Amino acid sequence: MSDVQKEPSMVKQKDMIADHFRKLSRAKEDGRKVVYTFVPGNLTELIANFDMLPVLPEINALQSGMRGKSKEYIAEAEKHGHSEDVCTYVKCDYGMLKKGNVGPTGEKLPEPDMLLLSYTGCFTFMKWFEILREEYKCPVAMLHVPYQGEGEITKEMREYIVAQIRDDVIPMMEKISGNKFDEDKLKAALRRSAAAEDDLVWTLESAKHRPSPIDAYFGGVYYIGPIFSSFRGSSDAVEYYRMLREEVKGRIDRGEGPITPDGPMREEKYRLVVEGPPNWTSFRQFWKMFHEEGAVVVASSYTKVGGVYDQGFRHNPDAPLETLADYCSGCYTNLNLPQRIELLSKYVTEYEADGFMINSIKSCNSFSAGQLHILREVQDRTGVAGGFIESDLVDPRYFSAANIKNRLESYLQMIDAKRKELIAVH
Amino acid sequence: MEHACDCERGASGDSSCADSGSEVSEIVRRCEELYDDLDLGYVKKWKEEHRSKAIGFLPIYVPRELIHAAGMLPVGIMGAGDSLEIIRGDAYYQSYICHLPRSVIELGLSGRLDCIDGFLFPSICDVIRNLSGMWMSLFGGKYVKYLDLPQNLAPALGGKFYRHELTRIRADFERISGREITDDRLRKSIRTYNQNSRLVRDLFRIRSETPELAPASEVHLLMRAGNVLSVEDHSSLLMEYISATMKTKRKKMDNARIVLHGAFCEQPPLGLLRSLENAGCDIVDDDLVLVNRWIKDPVSTSGDPMDALVDAYLHHSVANASKYIADDEKGRELIETCRSKRVEGVIFAAPSFCDPSLLELPMLQDALDRAGIEHTNFRYSEDMGQFHSIREQAGTFADSIKLWS
Ligand code: SF4
Ligand code: SF4
Numbered sequence: 001m002s003d004v005q006k007e008p009s010m011v012k013q014k015d016m017i018a019d020h021f022r023k024l025s026r027a028k029e030d031g032r033k034v035v036y037t038f039v040p041g042n043l044t045e046l047i048a049n050f051d052m053l054p055v056l057p058e059i060n061a062l063q064s065g066m067r068g069k070s071k072e073y074i075a076e077a078e079k080h081g082h083s084e085d086v087c088t089y090v091k092c093d094y095g096m097l098k099k100g101n102v103g104p105t106g107e108k109l110p111e112p113d114m115l116l117l118s119y120t121g122c123f124t125f126m127k128w129f130e131i132l133r134e135e136y137k138c139p140v141a142m143l144h145v146p147y148q149g150e151g152e153i154t155k156e157m158r159e160y161i162v163a164q165i166r167d168d169v170i171p172m173m174e175k176i177s178g179n180k181f182d183e184d185k186l187k188a189a190l191r192r193s194a195a196a197e198d199d200l201v202w203t204l205e206s207a208k209h210r211p212s213p214i215d216a217y218f219g220g221v222y223y224i225g226p227i228f229s230s231f232r233g234s235s236d237a238v239e240y241y242r243m244l245r246e247e248v249k250g251r252i253d254r255g256e257g258p259i260t261p262d263g264p265m266r267e268e269k270y271r272l273v274v275e276g277p278p279n280w281t282s283f284r285q286f287w288k289m290f291h292e293e294g295a296v297v298v299a300s301s302y303t304k305v306g307g308v309y310d311q312g313f314r315h316n317p318d319a320p321l322e323t324l325a326d327y328c329s330g331c332y333t334n335l336n337l338p339q340r341i342e343l344l345s346k347y348v349t350e351y352e353a354d355g356f357m358i359n360s361i362k363s364c365n366s367f368s369a370g371q372l373h374i375l376r377e378v379q380d381r382t383g384v385a386g387g388f389i390e391s392d393l394v395d396p397r398y399f400s401a402a403n404i405k406n407r408l409e410s411y412l413q414m415i416d417a418k419r420k421e422l423i424a425v426h
Numbered sequence: 427m428e429h430a431c432d433c434e435r436g437a438s439g440d441s442s443c444a445d446s447g448s449e450v451s452e453i454v455r456r457c458e459e460l461y462d463d464l465d466l467g468y469v470k471k472w473k474e475e476h477r478s479k480a481i482g483f484l485p486i487y488v489p490r491e492l493i494h495a496a497g498m499l500p501v502g503i504m505g506a507g508d509s510l511e512i513i514r515g516d517a518y519y520q521s522y523i524c525h526l527p528r529s530v531i532e533l534g535l536s537g538r539l540d541c542i543d544g545f546l547f548p549s550i551c552d553v554i555r556n557l558s559g560m561w562m563s564l565f566g567g568k569y570v571k572y573l574d575l576p577q578n579l580a581p582a583l584g585g586k587f588y589r590h591e592l593t594r595i596r597a598d599f600e601r602i603s604g605r606e607i608t609d610d611r612l613r614k615s616i617r618t619y620n621q622n623s624r625l626v627r628d629l630f631r632i633r634s635e636t637p638e639l640a641p642a643s644e645v646h647l648l649m650r651a652g653n654v655l656s657v658e659d660h661s662s663l664l665m666e667y668i669s670a671t672m673k674t675k676r677k678k679m680d681n682a683r684i685v686l687h688g689a690f691c692e693q694p695p696l697g698l699l700r701s702l703e704n705a706g707c708d709i710v711d712d713d714l715v716l717v718n719r720w721i722k723d724p725v726s727t728s729g730d731p732m733d734a735l736v737d738a739y740l741h742h743s744v745a746n747a748s749k750y751i752a753d754d755e756k757g758r759e760l761i762e763t764c765r766s767k768r769v770e771g772v773i774f775a776a777p778s779f780c781d782p783s784l785l786e787l788p789m790l791q792d793a794l795d796r797a798g799i800e801h802t803n804f805r806y807s808e809d810m811g812q813f814h815s816i817r818e819q820a821g822t823f824a825d826s827i828k829l830w831s
Contacts, residue, residue: 081788085779127785149572160587337559362522370556
């Protein structure tokens with residue numbers, strides 16, 4: 001975010017990230033082991049239990065996109081035989097690796113001592129870590145999280161995940177880190193996770209106010225940062241979310257809208273629910289298209305990829321492994337299509353949205369396959385107009401600003417027309 | 427369909443060869459009819475005759491033995507190829523999703539799958555996974571099950587979970603068919619499928635030893651026939667074909683020995699396979715219609731039959747991009763196939779936008795480079811109609827192999 005208006009929580013988050021990357025850059029000299037893993041189904045509290053440090057390649061890829069590096073990295077991956085058709089996160093990460101593995105802060109990232117393949121909600125994760133395994137030749141723990149094909153987490157799914165954590169993941173972590181698993185330490189971390197989750201949910205739900213004090217998509221990606229990445233279970237995360245909550249509360253009290261990179265948003269004209277990840281290569285431009293039109297996103301599915309906390313789930317310190325299993329199973333992309341439709345429709349109603357919009361990502365099958373169906377279903381159920389735009393996560397070739405702007409403008413005009421119709425009827 | 431035998435009929439006076447040739451042609455013609463019949467006439471007839479039901483499944487693999495043991499017909503659904511105009515399916519999928527799901531949706535919405543009483547969606551990729559949810563909301567009245575195949579292959583972990591998955595579908599099939607699946611029935615079905623697999627392996631051996639007797643396009647049609655035919659009918663068909671083709675004297679060509687790899691889900695159109703053959707490739711192995719060969723060895727017919735199916739998946743299934751294999755070298759199985767079948771080059775063929783196949787590709791290419799095996803690659807779609815550039819590419823590849831090997 002720009003320096004227009006930096007709230008204390010933003011500064012706090014920035015410091016947390018900088019500190020984490022500093023630790024990573026010193027990991028080898030400090031004798032700390034490094035685990036690469038994914039955002040959905042990440043076992044951050046467990047990694048910390050062994051005093052290991054997590055690296056999240058998806059976050060690196062999105063950071064590369066925001067820093068304008070992804071084009072070069074993707075080209076590098078394609079030079080190495082990766083198809084133009086596949087997930088660009090994978091190519092961006094692979095290209096970064098081939099170009100020296102320099103992370104978002106400009107420091108070289110340490111190589112992994114272990115790959116924790118949390119196979120949750122996306123098939124591509126498996127291929128991604130197979131590719132990294134070929135490069136790093138390091139041990140891989142496969143954590144197969146069954147999909148909620150029938151819209152529920154069954155006892156057997158939970159038992160399977162718990163058994164894998166207990167019999168595969170923990171022993172491997174003990175071996176690699178040289179530290180013993182400490183259940184009390186895990187419980188304490190999970191307690192902190194739950195506290196931070198409470199405040200995150202409060203923040204996300206603050207968008208039910210009018211005007212919404214937050215943008216739950218463009219702004220939301222910053223709010224989920226700590227809890228979806230390396231900090232869940234830490235005191236820093238608890239403090240961050242406490243600060244965030246206070247700040248948002250202040251905005252509600254003052255009747256203010258969200259803060260954008262270009263300053264506080266003025267008038268809230270449209271309340272939208274958005275499905276799908278954002279584009280990172282032109283993130284600010286993308287956001288600007290919305291806030292300039294007075295469109296605020298009041299709820300989004302992307303802010304649920306690392307946990308659907310607003311539907312009641314909290315990490316439970318009394319059942320530490322079981323709660324980790326439930327957490328993994330509950331991430332947004334691990335929900336089946338009817339569940340996704342249900343959740344999005346609920347958001348439209350509960351957040352009193354004027355519209356529902358999908359940003360369909362060209363290279364992400366996990367999110368995108370089925371979105372046209374989702375669009376129709378949500379429209380039918382809620383009666384609000386649906387909009388559809390297309391872009392990519394980190395491949396700038398697939399971000400057509402003019403096209404997206406056009407589509408967005410016509411979509412908002414459609415909402416206006418619908419409103420007029422309603423007024424005419426009444 | 428042209429005469430499948432290249433001997434000069436009449437001129438040689440070898441009437442038995444001519445007869446076998448026409449027998450082969452006749453079998454191939456029957457297979458082609460099944461291949462083209464998107465209305466699934468055979469399935470309807472089978473259901474009527476057996477007063478039973480049919481369970482459809484998407485690629486790649488489901489344990490068909492369980493469906494069979496319930497007295498039902500397993501039906502493989504692999505898209506609609508190039509013979510169906512997509513009218514509604516495109517409204518469900520963006521242009522950057524592979525073609526298979528839109529043709530499957532088209533088949534469903536056009537009523538062509540009405541004769542199927544239930545559907546299994548195995549966990550091979552996010553597209554098929556999401557299609558299972560779409561199916562639930564579009565065809566809610568029917569049985570739809572996402573079959574989560576294990577990615578953790580440890581018996582006490584993934585094995586236990588998989589056994590539970592199988593126990594559930596066993597109960598589901600009993601309910602749908604109204605017939606109990608006793609252990610004995612299941613063992614019998616396993617035996618029946620083992621016999622079918624043996625015939626398939628025989629055919630693949632013949633294909634590798636004498637590719638001119640079992641060209642890829644014919645083998646593909648035979649394998650596709652297995653998607654609709656009952657296993658018993660399919661086994662008879664395989665026996666007929668094997669016996670007929672062994673009697674033909676087809677001209678051996680100086681072709682390059684090729685493996686086609688990566689086409690395990692959405693299938694290339696038949697015309698594409700023929701183009702590869704015409705370009706000078708003897709395709710001695712492939713991963714098309716893998717369900718017939720997913721399990722490499724006979725499934726045990728003694729002991730607990732459910733354990734046998736689980737064990738077959740965990741320890742005897744093929745290496746494939748959709749399956750996580752811990753502690754093994756990437757590409758080992760492909761390289762072994764190349765060596766044992768004296769393969770001169772690998773053609774990687776991946777459906778456009780297919781993450782599993784395309785992400786696997788660079789790893790396999792590296793493995794082949796290390797093993798000194800030539801390779802080339804292209805992307806296709808099941809509905810593509812022009813094969814000119816692929817034929818040229820394959821021809822150049824085959825020529826270069828013949829020239830330099
Ligand atoms: S396919 Fe989508 S969910 Fe999967 S790794 Fe790529 S961007 Fe993430
Ligand atoms: S072709 Fe590939 S991406 Fe498409 S459904 Fe099949 S495996 Fe999935």
